[in-house]
Amino acid sequence: MNRSVVVAVEEGIGTIAFDRPQVMNALDERMMIEFREAAETLEHDAAVRCVVLEGRGKAFVAGGDVALFAERIAELARIIVSWGREMHFAIQSLRRMPKPVLASVHGAVAGAGFSIMCAADLALAEQGTRFSLAYASIGASPDGGSTHFLPRLVGMKRAMELTMLPDLFDAATAQQLGLVNWVVPAAQRASRTRELAHRLANGPTIAYGEAKRLLNASSSRSIETQMEEELFAFARCAATADLAEGVDAFVHKRAPAFTGR
Numbered sequence: 001m002n003r004s005v006v007v008a009v010e011e012g013i014g015t016i017a018f019d020r021p022q023v024m025n026a027l028d029e030r031m032m033i034e035f036r037e038a039a040e041t042l043e044h045d046a047a048v049r050c051v052v053l054e055g056r057g058k059a060f061v062a063g064g065d066v067a068l069f070a071e072r073i074a075e076l077a078r079i080i081v082s083w084g085r086e087m088h089f090a091i092q093s094l095r096r097m098p099k100p101v102l103a104s105v106h107g108a109v110a111g112a113g114f115s116i117m118c119a120a121d122l123a124l125a126e127q128g129t130r131f132s133l134a135y136a137s138i139g140a141s142p143d144g145g146s147t148h149f150l151p152r153l154v155g156m157k158r159a160m161e162l163t164m165l166p167d168l169f170d171a172a173t174a175q176q177l178g179l180v181n182w183v184v185p186a187a188q189r190a191s192r193t194r195e196l197a198h199r200l201a202n203g204p205t206i207a208y209g210e211a212k213r214l215l216n217a218s219s220s221r222s223i224e225t226q227m228e229e230e231l232f233a234f235a236r237c238a239a240t241a242d243l244a245e246g247v248d249a250f251v252h253k254r255a256p257a258f259t260g261r
Contacts, residue, residue, distance in 0.1 A: 021057025
C-alpha cells in the first residue's frame with residue numbers, strides 16, 4: 001500500500017513528507033495515523049538530530065479532507081475524536097522530541113496544516129504561500145493545538161481574529177505575525193530548507209533539547225522555578241561532550257564540531 005506520509009532519514013535529518021498531492025495533502029484518517037507513526041519513529045531515532053516537515057505537490061497541508069467529512073457527515077461527531085487524536089499524538093510528539101522541528105511550507109497552509117506548522121519549532125515559507133486557520137469557514141472550532149500555540153505566538157486578540165475571521169493572508173504577513181521565521185523565493189525553498197536542517201542537525205542536540213523543554217514549560221512556571229530549571233538544564237549540558245567541544249573551540253578560535261552527545 002502506498003503511504004500518504006513518507007519518512008526519510010539522511011545525514012541526521014529526518015523528513016516527514018505529506019504525500020496526497022491530488023487533494024493538496026488534505027488529511028484523512030489513514031494520513032493522520034501515518035503522521036503519528038512517523039513522528040513517533042523519528043522522536044525515538046537517536047540518529048535523527050533534526051526533523052523537517054514538508055508537503056509534496058502544490059501545497060503543504062490544505063487542512064482536513066472536507067470531502068470525506070461530507071461523505072460521513074451523519075457519523076462525523078462520533079468519529080472525529082478518534083481520527084483527530086492520531087494527529088494530536090503526532091503533534092505532541094513534535095513538541096516533546098528533544099530535537100528541532102522545522103516546517104518548510106508552500107502553497108496552501110490551512111486548517112490542520114496551519115496547526116501543524118504552529119507546532120514546529122521553526123518555520124520557513126515560500127513566497128506566494130497562503131495561510132488561513134480556516135475552521136470557522138466550515139462551522140468548526142480549531143484542533144491540532146492551534147488554540148494553544150496561537151495566543152503564545154501572536155497574542156490573544158490576534159488569535160481571536162485569525163480564528164473567527166479566517167481570511168487568507170500571505171507569507172509576509174505570516175512573518176510579521178511571528179508565525180514563520182523566514183520567507184524565501186520558490187526557487188530557494190528546498191535549498192534553504194536543507195541548509196537550515198543541516199545546520200540544526202550538526203548543532204548541539206542535547207542543548208537544543210534542553211532549551212526546547214525550557215521554552216515549552218516557561219508559560220506555566222514562576223520565574224523562580226524557571227530559573228532553577230535553567231540551572232539544572234545547564235548542568236546537564238555541562239556534562240556533555242558537545243559542551244566540552246564548544247568551550248575548546250571558543251578558546252582556540254575555531255568552529256566547533258558537535259556530535260550530539
